[in-house]
Amino acid sequence: YGEVVVISVEWRAVLVLLHLVSTLLMAAPFYMLIVVNERARFAVPPGYNTDRYMENIIKAQPQRCYAFLGVILVSGAILVWGAGLDLAAIATNWALLLKIGIFVVLLALLSYVHLGIQPGIERVLANFAPGTTLPEAERPALVRLRIRRKRLSAVCLFLVLCEVSLGVGVFAAYSPILTLAFVVVAALFAWRAY
Secondary structure, X not given: OOOOOXXXXXXXXXXXXXXXHHHHHOOHHHHHHHHHHHHHHOOOOOEHHHHHHHHHHHHOHHHHHHHHHHHHHHHHHHHHHHOOXXXXXXXXXXXXXXXXXXXXXXXXXXXXXXXXXXXXXXXXXXXXXXXXXXXXXHHHHHHHHHHHXXXXXXXHHHHHHHHHHHHHHXXXXXXXXXXXXXXXXXXXXXXXXX
16 A cells, blocks of 8 residues: 556546546536426426426436446546555545545435436326326426425535545645635535526
C-alpha cells in the first residue's frame, strides 16, 4: 500500500474520459425533471398516449444509470489506485470519503426508484387502455408516486453535481469552503430544476 502504480498517460486519459463521460450521462435526473415538468404544463388529465410515452422514457433510465455508475466505480477505483492511493486514503482524503458515501446513497436512491416507485407507477398505468384517460380514482396514487420520484430525482441531481465537484478534490486539494460554495450552487441548480 502507498506504492505509486504507474499508469501511462494514454490509459489515464482514457480512464478520466470514461469517468467524466459516465458522470455526464448521470445527468438523467435533470432531464427526467424536465420531462415531468413539461408534462405538468399540459392542462389535460393523465391520458394513455401522453403518459405512457413519458413513462416509457423515464422507466428505462435506471438501467442506464446502473451501467454508468458501474463505469464510474471501476474507472474511479483504477484512477485512485493508479495515483498511489490505498485503502487508508479513504480515511484521510475527505473528498474521496464523501465521494464514496455519495456513490452509495445514489445507488440506494436509484434502486428505490427503480424497484419501489416505478413498479407502483406501472401498476397504476396498467389500468390504462390506448386512447383513454386514467380513471379519477387512480389519479391520486399516480400523482403521489410521481411527486416522490420527482423529489428523489432532484436529490440525485444534487448528489451527482456534488460528486463532480468532489472528484476534483480527490486529486487536487482545495479549500473545503470552495467545496461548500460548489455544494450551494449545486443545491440551487437542483432546486431550480425541480
